[in-house]
Amino acid sequence: MKVAMIGWEYPPFKAGGLGTHCYGLTRSLADKKVHLDFYMPKTKTTASTDKPFLRIKEVGEATVFPYDRPTDKEIEGDFFNSVYRYNDLVASKVKGNYDVIHCHDWLTMKAGIQLKEKFNVPLVLSIHSTEYDRSGMLSPNQWFIDIEKEGMQKADRLIAVSNYTKQLVVDKYGIDPNKIDVVHNAVYPLGSGKKQDIVLFLGRLTIQKGPEFFLDAAKKVLDYGLKTKFVLAGSGDMLPRLINKAVDLGISKDVIFTGRLTEEEVNHIYRIANVYVMPSVSEPFGITALEAISAGTPTIVSKTTGAAEAITNCLQVDFWDVDEMANKIISLLNYNVLHKTISKEGKREIDLFTWDRVADRTLDVYREVI
Amino acid sequence: MRLNRFSVFNIGKTKSPYHYFDNTLNHKIFDKVARKCYLPANNVLLDLIDQYDGKFKISFSLTGTFVEYCQKFMPEVIDSFQHLVDTGSVSLIEETYFHSLSSLYDDLDEFKDQVMMHKHLMKDLFNYSPKVFRNTEAIYDNRIAKTVSDMGYQGIITEGAKKILDWRSPNYVYKPINADLRVLLRHYSLSDDIGFRFSAQGWPGFPLTAEKYAQWIAQDQGDIINLFMDYETFGEHQWVETGIFDFLRHLPEKILSYDHLDFVTVNQAVDRFKPKDTIDVPWAISWADEDRDVSTWLGNEMQHACFRELQELGPALKKKxxxxxxxxxxxxxxxxxxxxxxxxxxxxxxxxxxxxxxxxPYDGFINYMNILQDFKQSVSDENMLKN
Structure with missing residues (x-):
């Protein structure tokens, strides 16, 4: 089987779960002797592979990234144009006899549709996030929605990273549920380290990820009298607002903003964190929850995430319910036996989340359309 | 029994320990189950006793908590049980007043207190003195057997678990290795045929008719077949639509059609049969889950931590x-x-x-442990006031 996969990020360069997913998926597919060409933009660091069945093809340079959002009218035109330009470029560079075209999220959907029509091969589309998730359900941008909708309609099959996302795609985009398969994400386990007094938030500091709820919960935990640091690892447009908020709440000496961390730093902080919190407003999956749990860190996720449906051994809260979030953070810090049990059981459960399983399920989807 | 949601922020702020319990939900559940099960099932049993001139017999084990719920939410359920006991074809079984694990405490004083409370309740309400004891979830070990025997009971009910019987049959009366007591062993497969499998369409025995079931019983060897199940089997676990009540209505007739079969209450059973052999149970067994041990309640460290907190509160509390x-x-x-x-x-x-x-389970732990912490504080706070 020969597959052309079109993505946007690939380690060492990556900004989010999409890159992590593409890395794990392509390597496991290659192990299963699927011939895979992975098309992606040129980046500062060259992506490479040691798998004979996997080729990475860098085509042209892109000036936008899947998590970018146009902020004002003026760059909107440029932003949209560069997206169209890049899609046209990719479509012209993909050559060869493929059995399947596989795209990820909105950024390459246009190229995927062009290729499907040009070569008359089936198109599989993975949905890692939608405009509704990224906007935190607040004033989503119609331009993205239109692109996503067209791609979803024209694709032969969709892979959603959770039932949560499948439902959203059905409800908001009107897609036939029978066309959508759910494949939960996976993780390369990190292994645990010596825990320190750190409650961790890790992710882009955007409205989608709910960092302000994390700060509200932090305030309650600190007022309760617990001695711990609250670390927000990541960068994003909400950073200035969040710094001000921490000051206003009077907790700035116990809150640390690290900015964007390197992969090594990320792995380290997962290992030493005592509790991980993922308070996303809307999260298709949330691979970070798997990463934290694989590092033996008890994890609290919001109920509006794919992780909540996929993982048994985690705590769950409504993202807006900061009292309950604080209750659970305090319980994890005060009740050793809870911390120990959930850490142990979580690590055991995480062994089920392998990229090998993701590749198998993805292969099933390819076979359905070929 | 359901608890209210109780967060760490409530610890130390509760005015009355009764706020721990979700009375609205407990009331709602009781009401539903009473209408679906207790009242209609009692009526069927009363009719059957009447119809077969007392030859149909049954034994009940009612906790104090259950009785309190009846009294508070629906007193006619108690009336209905009183009618049943008045027929003389019904035995009442002793147990701990609360559905507790007090038989597993290091010290058995609390266990004995709860048994005595239940004894008084049965006397007051039904003018009845049980002779046979059944522990919470049929939890049983040598220590419990000895204690129950020392308290003057003649029999005890537990699970006919393979691990204590090995090749032996549960269809005989046994004797604990260390006490003079008759042990009635639940026939779990025949009991669960009704309790769990009655409406399971994939089960080879489906559909289960009274005739078929009576035939199975007739073919089984031994002195006695002990069928014990949740009362909620009738109308709650198995809904009325499954035909469970029709099954019950027809069962006595089909059983009594065999010359070698009749019904006994637990009291009659311990009078009629002599022990065939002894059983030795150093580690507690129960009728729960596949494991038939106490790991359902004490299977992980979180459960042990709560159990310990609870147990350790006892001595200080009783002094007050x-x-x-x-x-x-x-x-x-x-x-x-x-x-x-x-x-x-x-x-x-x-x-x-x-x-x-x-x-x-983690939410269950957090809620329960928060309540235990609050309770612990309220116990020690008052201590401080009095000193």
């Missing part, structure tokens, strides 16, 4: 002589609270989730 606090402590001993914290594997875990109102 505050009946309201002691009552709350005992209600907190209800095994349900630990059951919700079970993290046991797939198949059993599913059953646990079915009965639980928490998202997962």
């Amino acid at each position: 002589n505050d009946p309201k606090l002691v009552d709350a402590w005992r209600k907190l001993q209800t095994s349900d609270h630990l059951y919700y914290i079970s993290t046991k594997g797939f198949e059993d875990g599913n059953v646990h989730q079915y009965f639980s109102h928490y998202d997962n």
Whole structure:
């Protein structure tokens, strides 16, 4: 089987779960002797592979990234144009006899549709996030929605990273549920380290990820009298607002903003964190929850995430319910036996989340359309 | 028994320990089950006793908590049980007043207190003195057997578990290795045919008719077949639509059509049959889950931590002589609270989730442990006031 996969990020360069997913998926597919060409933009660091069945093809340079959002009218035109330009470029560079075209999220959907029509091969589309998730359900941008909708309609099959996302795609985009398969994400386990007094938030500091709820919960935990640091690892447009908020709440000496961390730093902080919190407003999956749990860190996720449906051994809260979030953070810090049990059981459960399983399920989807 | 949501922020702020209990939900559940099960099932049994001139017999084990719910929410359920007891074809079984694990405490004084409370309740309400004892969830070991025997009971009910019987049959009366007591062993496969499998369409025995079931019983060897099940089997676990009540209505006729079969109450059973052999149970068994041990309530460290907290509160509490606090402590001993914290594997875990109102065992732990911390504070606070 020969597959052309079109993505946007690939380690060492990556900004989010999409890159992590593409890395794990392509390597496991290659192990299963699927011939895979992975098309992606040129980046500062060259992506490479040691798998004979996997080729990475860098085509042209892109000036936008899947998590970018146009902020004002003026760059909107440029932003949209560069997206169209890049899609046209990719479509012209993909050559060869493929059995399947596989795209990820909105950024390459246009190229995927062009290729499907040009070569008359089936198109599989993975949905890692939608405009509704990224906007935190607040004033989503119609331009993205239109692109996503067209791609979803024209694709032969969709892979959603959770039932949560499948439902959203059905409800908001009107897609036939029978066309959508759910494949939960996976993780390369990190292994645990010596825990320190750190409650961790890790992710882009955007409205989608709910960092302000994390700060509200932090305030309650600190007022309760617990001695711990609250670390927000990541960068994003909400950073200035969040710094001000921490000051206003009077907790700035116990809150640390690290900015964007390197992969090594990320792995380290997962290992030493005592509790991980993922308070996303809307999260298709949330691979970070798997990463934290694989590092033996008890994890609290919001109920509006794919992780909540996929993982048994985690705590769950409504993202807006900061009292309950604080209750659970305090319980994890005060009740050793809870911390120990959930850490142990979580690590055991995480062994089920392998990229090998993701590749198998993805292969099933390819076979359905070929 | 359900608890209210109780966060760490409530600890130390509760005015009365009765706020721990979700009375609205408990009332609602009781009401539903009473209408679906207790009242209609009691009526069927009363009719059957009448119809077969007392030849149909039955034994009931009612906790004090159950009786309190009846009195508070629907007193006619108690009337209905009184009618049943008045027929003379019904035995009442002793147990701990609260559905507790007090038989597993290091010190058995609390266990004995709860048994005595139940004894008084049976006397007051039904003018009845039980002779046979059944522990919470049929939990049984040598120590419990000895204690129950020393308290003057003649018999005890537990699970006919393979691990204590090995090749032997549960269809005989046994004797504990260390006490003079008759042990009645539940025939779990025949009991569960009704309790669990009655409406299971994939089961080879489906559909289960009274005739078929009577035939199975008639073919089984031994002195006695002990059928014990949740009363909620009739109308709640198995809904009326499954035909469970019709099954019950026809069962006595089909059983009595065999010359060698009749019904006995637990009291008659311990009078009629001599022990065939002894059983030795150093580690507690029960009738719960596939494991037939106490791991359902004490299978993980979170459960052990709560159990320990609860047990350790006892001595300080009893010294204070505050009946309201002691009552709350005992209600907190209800095994349900630990059951919700079970993290046991797939198949059993599913059953646990079915009965639980928490998202997962961890939430169950947090809620229960928060309540125990608050309770602990209220016990020690008052100590300080008095000193």
